[in-house]
Amino acid sequence: MYEVEDLVKDLSTKYGTGRSSLMPILQGIVEKHNYLSDEVMVEVAKTLDISAAEVYGTASFYTFLDTQVRGKYVIRVCKTITCSMKGKGEIMQVIEDMLKIRPGETTPDRMFSLLETNCIGWCHKAPAILINEIPYTELTPEKVVEILKSYMKTK
Amino acid sequence: MINLTINDQKVAVPAGTTVLEAAKSLKINIPTLCNHPDLCVAGNCRVCVVEQKGARTLVASCATPVSEGMEINTNTLKVRNARRHIVELLLSEHRSDCTKCYKNTKCELQALANEFAFGDNIFLDLVEDHSYTIDRSSPSFVKDDSKCIRCQRCVRTCSELQYISAIAVANKGAHQKISSFHDRPMSHVICTNCGQCVARCPTGALTEKTYIDQVWDAIYDPDKYVIVQTAPAVRVALGEDLGYDPGERVTGKMVNALRQIGFDSVLDTDFSADLTIMEEGTELLTRLKKALVDKDASIKFPMFTSCSPGWIKFIEHKYPEFLPNLSTCKSPQQMFGALAKTFYAEKKKIDPAKVVSVSIMPCTAKKYEADRPEMRASGYKDIDFVLTTRELAVMIKQAGLDFRNLESAGYDNIMGDSTGAAVIFGATGGVMEAALRTAYEIVTGREVPFNNLNITPVRGLEGVKEATVKIEGCTDDWKFLEGAELKVAIAHGLVNANKLMAEVREGKSPYHFIEIMACPGGCIGGGGQPIPTSKEIRQNRINAIYSEDENMVLRKSHDNPDVIALYKEFLGKPNSHKAHELLHTHYVERDNF
Numbered sequence: 001m002y003e004v005e006d007l008v009k010d011l012s013t014k015y016g017t018g019r020s021s022l023m024p025i026l027q028g029i030v031e032k033h034n035y036l037s038d039e040v041m042v043e044v045a046k047t048l049d050i051s052a053a054e055v056y057g058t059a060s061f062y063t064f065l066d067t068q069v070r071g072k073y074v075i076r077v078c079k080t081i082t083c084s085m086k087g088k089g090e091i092m093q094v095i096e097d098m099l100k101i102r103p104g105e106t107t108p109d110r111m112f113s114l115l116e117t118n119c120i121g122w123c124h125k126a127p128a129i130l131i132n133e134i135p136y137t138e139l140t141p142e143k144v145v146e147i148l149k150s151y152m153k154t155k
Numbered sequence: 156m157i158n159l160t161i162n163d164q165k166v167a168v169p170a171g172t173t174v175l176e177a178a179k180s181l182k183i184n185i186p187t188l189c190n191h192p193d194l195c196v197a198g199n200c201r202v203c204v205v206e207q208k209g210a211r212t213l214v215a216s217c218a219t220p221v222s223e224g225m226e227i228n229t230n231t232l233k234v235r236n237a238r239r240h241i242v243e244l245l246l247s248e249h250r251s252d253c254t255k256c257y258k259n260t261k262c263e264l265q266a267l268a269n270e271f272a273f274g275d276n277i278f279l280d281l282v283e284d285h286s287y288t289i290d291r292s293s294p295s296f297v298k299d300d301s302k303c304i305r306c307q308r309c310v311r312t313c314s315e316l317q318y319i320s321a322i323a324v325a326n327k328g329a330h331q332k333i334s335s336f337h338d339r340p341m342s343h344v345i346c347t348n349c350g351q352c353v354a355r356c357p358t359g360a361l362t363e364k365t366y367i368d369q370v371w372d373a374i375y376d377p378d379k380y381v382i383v384q385t386a387p388a389v390r391v392a393l394g395e396d397l398g399y400d401p402g403e404r405v406t407g408k409m410v411n412a413l414r415q416i417g418f419d420s421v422l423d424t425d426f427s428a429d430l431t432i433m434e435e436g437t438e439l440l441t442r443l444k445k446a447l448v449d450k451d452a453s454i455k456f457p458m459f460t461s462c463s464p465g466w467i468k469f470i471e472h473k474y475p476e477f478l479p480n481l482s483t484c485k486s487p488q489q490m491f492g493a494l495a496k497t498f499y500a501e502k503k504k505i506d507p508a509k510v511v512s513v514s515i516m517p518c519t520a521k522k523y524e525a526d527r528p529e530m531r532a533s534g535y536k537d538i539d540f541v542l543t544t545r546e547l548a549v550m551i552k553q554a555g556l557d558f559r560n561l562e563s564a565g566y567d568n569i570m571g572d573s574t575g576a577a578v579i580f581g582a583t584g585g586v587m588e589a590a591l592r593t594a595y596e597i598v599t600g601r602e603v604p605f606n607n608l609n610i611t612p613v614r615g616l617e618g619v620k621e622a623t624v625k626i627e628g629c630t631d632d633w634k635f636l637e638g639a640e641l642k643v644a645i646a647h648g649l650v651n652a653n654k655l656m657a658e659v660r661e662g663k664s665p666y667h668f669i670e671i672m673a674c675p676g677g678c679i680g681g682g683g684q685p686i687p688t689s690k691e692i693r694q695n696r697i698n699a700i701y702s703e704d705e706n707m708v709l710r711k712s713h714d715n716p717d718v719i720a721l722y723k724e725f726l727g728k729p730n731s732h733k734a735h736e737l738l739h740t741h742y743v744e745r746d747n748f
Contacts (some may be wrong), residue, residue, distance in 0.1 A: 042748050045748060050320070051320030051321070051323065051336075051345070051748070052336040052345075053320050053321055053322055053323040053334065054323045056323065056334065057334065060325040060326045060327075060334070061325070061326065061327050067337060
């Protein structure tokens with residue numbers, strides 16, 4: 001378990017404790033832990049002297065600020081029209097089969113979460129996915145298997 | 156001054172005035188929905204759009220300041236069609252089960268629909284496709300998201316007036332909703348149950364949790380003896396739901412109506428308000444004595460009043476380290492409850508198990524307070540059901556009473572007597588004034604040195620008020636207070652309470668005694684009072700409270716004959732062992748989210 005208090009303290013030292021520091025602090029937490037736990041949102045609220053409901057309100061507005069438990073690697077499959085036409089469905093199926101989870105779920109070992117996302121700007125190289133910050137493009141089922149295998153090895 | 160024309164009428168208004176306000180000054184009515192006189196401008200519902208000459212689009216009149224030479228039209232075809240579509244779009248996301256809704260005929264959206272959007276709605280009904288939550292977890296109110304149109308009056312209320320923000324806007328687009336922290340049940344978050352959001356919700360999305368049926372069941376049960384008590388603030392506001400103007404006192408008619416509804420005893424919370432003053436005044440003086448004479452370091456100052464259950468929950472969540480500063484006195488409602496099933500049942504020779512104790516309150520938090528596990532001093536649930544002023548108005552209508560033509564009647568005896576000091580509990584500063592009237596007299600043997608007992612510095616709608624009372628000519632028992640200056644402060648609305656509490660936390664609070672009421676204006680502005688509310692309406696209710704006080708023969712709590720008899724026959728003296736068992740309580744530290 002990570003030290004929530006220390007992390008929020010570090011981030012608030014870096015970004016300040018004003019209302020406008022909320023976004024960078026939340027982003028900093030997600031960068032490190034992939035999602036915002038209730039515990040960490042309460043700690044942020046306390047540090048910035050705002051209500052926890054407001055922190056949750058902000059976090060829930062942004063797709064990339066997750067408030068659900070997420071794995072170490074968050075896979076976001078682009079669901080927009082170009083990727084859909086270029087084989088997104090197959091890509092999704094391969095990932096589901098390999099990880100034994102459906103979109104919105106996280107593997108029991110908390111390694112992978114599978115999500116859909118709106119356009120990530122890689123239409124010219126569709127179909128595309130994001131794993132955390134890294135885009136993978138012009139995917140085929142074979143390529144996806146290789147990519148996931150490499151992630152599985154690094155755990 | 157800025158000159159503009161609205162519907163071809165010239166008007167000059169100060170800079171910064173909104174188009175909506177300027178139109179109002181010309182008696183031109185522009186419909187609004189998210190707008191509320193107590194809250195900041197939101198401009199999100201768009202119902203108030205008007206046409207501005209030269210502007211590309213229609214503008215929201217609530218959020219548009221006037222400018223020189225502006226030409227506004229509020230009643231063009233374009234405006235009319237836009238308003239209709241806006242209302243229809245709001246309706247497409249609102250579960251319109253109007254005939255079954257608690258807010259039926261009292262709903263602002265319904266009124267707008269009636270004006271602009273009757274007939275078939277051209278938009279698809281989106282309610283069916285959504286799964287909505289109806290949160291009934293709080294004993295005080297129900298939050299039904301399927302009726303919510305996201306005008307955010309509740310969010311602004313909770314933040315601007317109450318400094319809690321138990322609810323905020325979560326998610327976005329079609330999924331946007333008003334949510335507690337991570338969608339937790341309202342009973343398990345920082346919500347104080349004050350009901351200020353309920354009093355401002357334009358639809359049926361936030362309503363009090365009603366216990367009307369349970370009370371009727373008790374009344375019709377021949378085996379039950381049903382006692383009712385009425386809070387001071389109810390009598391100056393109930394009329395508003397029954398066709399009277401704000402500020403009309405309807406005390407006598409209300410008592411008669413309660414009797415005709417079928418309550419077996421009609422008694423007065425004012426009685427236990429006087430009792431609260433005896434207990435709380437004595438507690439304050441005892442604390443002063445312990446601190447000043449006995450040098451007891453465990454005694455904390457300032458002492459806070461404890462009558463407002465919204466305030467109690469606020470301090471439990473936000474300032475738990477100051478719980479020892481809270482008076483241990485229960486609120487008048489709960490003091491009454493503890494005595495109803497003990498002292499009163501004994502006097503009337505009724506089996507307390509058969510007593511059903513109902514209270515009529517201006518408050519939704521009182522429903523929560525009655526449910527607190529501590530509130531069972533009589534061996535039973537001290538207060539069985541709490542109804543708001545609004546619910547009582549419903550019952551009066553259900554009973555078919557012609558309220559306007561009812562004769563005035565008086566309260567029953569034993570726990571029905573009261574003084575002017577108790578009545579003013581309903582207004583901000585009232586508890587303080589009542590306490591000073593009694594405490595000063597206990598210490599000096601003389602009446603408090605204000606003209607006609609009216610301690611005017613503690614009155615009024617200013618957010619934070621303060622006063623200093625110099626204590627002179629003490630009796631022998633209280634010589635240690637000779638020449639002392641008692642500093643007091645009063646706050647109403649939790650945003651103001653927070654100002655005083657921040658001072659206390661910083662160690663800069665100069666006060667000995669602080670009165671706090673959770674709601675703006677005190678109980679007369681409570682979350683259970685007739686809707687709508689505004690500063691003007693609250694002022695009218697306050698004026699009514701003070702004229703009720705002036706009209707009373709007895710105006711000091713310690714002169715209440717029922718209270719004197721209670722101590723003589725049952726409790727002994729203020730803060731006695733028995734009084735502590737029945738009339739005092741303790742508090743719980745809670746999470747700050």
